[in-house]
Amino acid sequence: MGDVTRIILTRLGLGLLTLLVISVLIFGAVELLPGDIAQAVLGQGATEENLRALRTELGLDRSAPVRYVDWLSGAVVGDFGVSLLTQSPVTDVIAPRFANTLFLAAYAAVIAVPVAIVLGVIVALLRNSLFDRVANVATLTSISSPEFFLGYILILYLSVKTGMFPAIAKLSDDLTFIELLDRTFLPALTMVLVVVAHMMRMTRAAIINLLASPYIEMARLKGTPAWKVIARHALPNAWAPIINVVALNLAYLITGVVLVEVVFVYPGIGQLLVDAVTKRDFPVVQACCLIFAATFILLNLAADVGAILTNPRLRHPK
Amino acid sequence: MNYFVIGYYALLIGGSCLAAYFKKREIFLVLFSLTLASFVMGIVGGQDALWAVTIAAGLLALAGGTAYAFREFLVIVSGAQTAKVLRTAPLTASFGMFVIFTYAVLGIFAPAIAPFGESDVISQAFAPPDEVMLLGADQLGRDMFSRLVYGARNTVGLALVATALAFVIGVLLGMVAAVKGGWFDQFMGRVIDVVMSIPGLIFALLLLSIFGTNLVILVIIIGLIYAPRVFRLTRAVAGNVVVMDYIEAAGLRGEGMWYLIRKEILPNSTAPLIAEFGLEFCFVFLLVAGLSFLGLGVQPPTADWGSMVRENATLISFGEITPLIPAAAIALLTVSVNFVVDWMLFRSSGLKE
Numbered sequence: 001m002g003d004v005t006r007i008i009l010t011r012l013g014l015g016l017l018t019l020l021v022i023s024v025l026i027f028g029a030v031e032l033l034p035g036d037i038a039q040a041v042l043g044q045g046a047t048e049e050n051l052r053a054l055r056t057e058l059g060l061d062r063s064a065p066v067r068y069v070d071w072l073s074g075a076v077v078g079d080f081g082v083s084l085l086t087q088s089p090v091t092d093v094i095a096p097r098f099a100n101t102l103f104l105a106a107y108a109a110v111i112a113v114p115v116a117i118v119l120g121v122i123v124a125l126l127r128n129s130l131f132d133r134v135a136n137v138a139t140l141t142s143i144s145s146p147e148f149f150l151g152y153i154l155i156l157y158l159s160v161k162t163g164m165f166p167a168i169a170k171l172s173d174d175l176t177f178i179e180l181l182d183r184t185f186l187p188a189l190t191m192v193l194v195v196v197a198h199m200m201r202m203t204r205a206a207i208i209n210l211l212a213s214p215y216i217e218m219a220r221l222k223g224t225p226a227w228k229v230i231a232r233h234a235l236p237n238a239w240a241p242i243i244n245v246v247a248l249n250l251a252y253l254i255t256g257v258v259l260v261e262v263v264f265v266y267p268g269i270g271q272l273l274v275d276a277v278t279k280r281d282f283p284v285v286q287a288c289c290l291i292f293a294a295t296f297i298l299l300n301l302a303a304d305v306g307a308i309l310t311n312p313r314l315r316h317p318k
Numbered sequence: 319m320n321y322f323v324i325g326y327y328a329l330l331i332g333g334s335c336l337a338a339y340f341k342k343r344e345i346f347l348v349l350f351s352l353t354l355a356s357f358v359m360g361i362v363g364g365q366d367a368l369w370a371v372t373i374a375a376g377l378l379a380l381a382g383g384t385a386y387a388f389r390e391f392l393v394i395v396s397g398a399q400t401a402k403v404l405r406t407a408p409l410t411a412s413f414g415m416f417v418i419f420t421y422a423v424l425g426i427f428a429p430a431i432a433p434f435g436e437s438d439v440i441s442q443a444f445a446p447p448d449e450v451m452l453l454g455a456d457q458l459g460r461d462m463f464s465r466l467v468y469g470a471r472n473t474v475g476l477a478l479v480a481t482a483l484a485f486v487i488g489v490l491l492g493m494v495a496a497v498k499g500g501w502f503d504q505f506m507g508r509v510i511d512v513v514m515s516i517p518g519l520i521f522a523l524l525l526l527s528i529f530g531t532n533l534v535i536l537v538i539i540i541g542l543i544y545a546p547r548v549f550r551l552t553r554a555v556a557g558n559v560v561v562m563d564y565i566e567a568a569g570l571r572g573e574g575m576w577y578l579i580r581k582e583i584l585p586n587s588t589a590p591l592i593a594e595f596g597l598e599f600c601f602v603f604l605l606v607a608g609l610s611f612l613g614l615g616v617q618p619p620t621a622d623w624g625s626m627v628r629e630n631a632t633l634i635s636f637g638e639i640t641p642l643i644p645a646a647a648i649a650l651l652t653v654s655v656n657f658v659v660d661w662m663l664f665r666s667s668g669l670k671e
Contacts (some may be wrong), residue, residue: 021512026524033528130344137410140660144600144652146607148627149645152634160637167635255517259608273520274612277527285527292520300515 008305015301022293023075027068030282037084037282071286080287085279090287094269098291100171101261101268104184105253108191112253113246116196120203125230127208135200142197147256151190151263158186169266187264191253199249206241210234240310247303254295323360326368330356385413407661414657421651424470432464436472437619444633454640457629465621466644472616473623474651476537477603483541484602485595488548493579495549496556503553510546518543518605526614536615540605544598551594555587562586589666596659600652607648623648 030037038054039046055061059070074081080090123135142150159167165185175183210216211234219233258270265271269288276284330353337346352371359367389412393401407415424431433450434440438460445455453462495503513521525539559565560583568582609615610624618625623644630641 018512018515022516025512025516029524029528130348140656141649141653144604144656145649146604146611146624146645146652148608148611149642149649152627152631152642152645156634156637156639156642160635251517255520258519258523259611262612273523274614277523277614280527282527285524289516289520289524293516296517296520297515 004308007308011301011304011308015297019294019297022297023072023290024068026286026289026293027071028064030286031064075287075290080290081283083281083284085281085284090283093284094272094287094291097267097269097272100266101254101257101270103180104187104191104261104266104268105250105257107181107184107188108195108253109250111188112192112195112199112249115192116199116249117203117242117246119196120200121207123200124204124207124211127204139197139200142193143201145194147190147194147259148263150193151187151260154186154190155263158189167264169264171267184266187260187266190260190263191256194256195249195253198252199245202245202248203242206245207234207238210238210241213237240307243306243310244303247299247306251296251299251303254299255292320365323365323368326372327353327356381413382409384416385409388412388416388419403665406665410657411661414654414661417650417654418658421470421474424467425474426471428467428471432461432467434461434464436460436465436468436621438464444630453643456626457632462626462630462640462643465626466623466647468621469623469626469644469647472620473606473610473648474603476533476616476622477599477606480537480540480606481544481595481599481602483537484544484598485548485591487541487545489552489584489591491545492549492552493556493583494575495553496560496583497575497578506549507553510549513543513546514550518601519608522605522609523612523614526609531614531617533616536606536609540602543605544602547601548594548598551590552587555590556583559583559586589662593659593662593666596655596662600655600659603648603652603655 033039037058038051038060042050042054059067062070071081078091080094082088083090083093086093119135123132126132155167158164166183167186169184169187171180171183216229216233219229224233257268258274260266261268261270262274269291273285273288273292275281276288330349334346334349334353337349356368356371359371363370386409389404389407389409392412392415393404396404404412439458440461441451441455441459443455443457443459445451445459447454451461451463453466456462456465491506495506521543522539526536529535529539565578565582568578573581606615607624610622611628613625613628615624616622618629626644627641633641
């Protein structure tokens, strides 16, 4: 077991290192601004006095490395500074919205994961049949469509024409859980459509890969019934790729949410990021990007660790 | 019961019987399950549901027919060698080629095809379609159809340039890393790992917030974001070629690195790279469309499909499908490119399972 812990710790360390480098990138990118933040915020017409005042306020009179350490040590304990626009702490703006985004992603994941895995396995077992080909075309279409296309189609047919679900995900605190699920159904469904397609294709590829391996052929040749081949020989080895697929797609869910949130005016962190980019509110942009990157890395890390834990060959490297 | 419904079921059941008689198992299964499903749909949705099925089937048949005819056309006009390859293309792939061909014609001859200029205001806002304006007017009274045609040029052109940039950077660095190896290879590998661990859209948003949105910067940013993916593939493909004996022979002959890349490695790795170009183009295209949709990509008054969806989105709440047309145009192109790439990957991988 000591071996496993060491491998996992190494992975975690690598992930942390990557995150650190990314935080440098995110912070350093803003330093690349022609002029500086104060200039960008106040515009070309700003007087020297105003500029100087804002620079002192933002701490721009100190050197970049000092400010970076300051920013990072704040970010670690959840303090991302103050929004340039509203002057309120960035954390207060982000926290409730991040919770909303996580809720939406979790909602979509709960529907998408089981559906995608079951369908993916079925498609893999029926490979090269007509059903497989239809599924191939359907998933390819779903992947290739921009999220806003799917979103608007759903709005048009499920909301405007039939009135089954609300088109705009307006949230308030006094909603019951069922109402909440109803309000956020369309954005969740949009993400489900995209993610199911991705996951189905990846699951199919993984399972087909598995079914082509020699021990499956051996099991078939010695006369094991088909269901037993799947349950006893294929499935235990399929967990690793399936866990991988799930984690990668959850990572996609968290980041692919930006467009969906804008379509449905959902008060999540993606919408916030887009607004902040338009208004060039740099502390908010930096914070959002760091959160997105951290989630992304974390889930990729989870995929790695999951793969190691379920695959004995990775657990005992040569 | 009217003639349509009777004819509908007669056709389906007759078709299933014929398929069963000629032992076309799959066609029979499809037709018969469609018949069974139609009973339910007919009861629940009435005649309209059956009409929808008929129209969908008709569209599907139309697309299939177009694809078939286009493949035959390509086989006839191309040389013997290409014709042999094209004959193996599945219908989806030839449909994809047909769509790409159409888009290319639209994009190249946009000024000749579009009846109005892309930013000409010719009528009232959101005017309904008439004989002059095929698809009606947009939120400023510009002709939707003309903007759609110009969009083929602007959006697709932008995505193509950005993809090409990503490819030039990625392929060049990947080849050099494969040939040189050593610390350069290691270093590039680490850098790429870091860049790829930031989601593309997020990275693009960060950079756009800093450098502002203009076309040149947009292309450079997208090129830089997608170059790492190309680098990875090129590095893997070239890595397999570099260990070949003929590369060693060329090296012993005293050929330089540039010669090796250009004359030995590149020609031997074109197939996967071309397929990758198609795939990357889809990603880039969706990213450009997404950014424009967010109002951070192509800026008005340039006609662009992503921003057209955004500008006309209010029409959706009136039950109009006009804003969906540019979005559908985006989806259609990505689907088509994916169809063609799928076929090419299938051919080059030899996956004939």
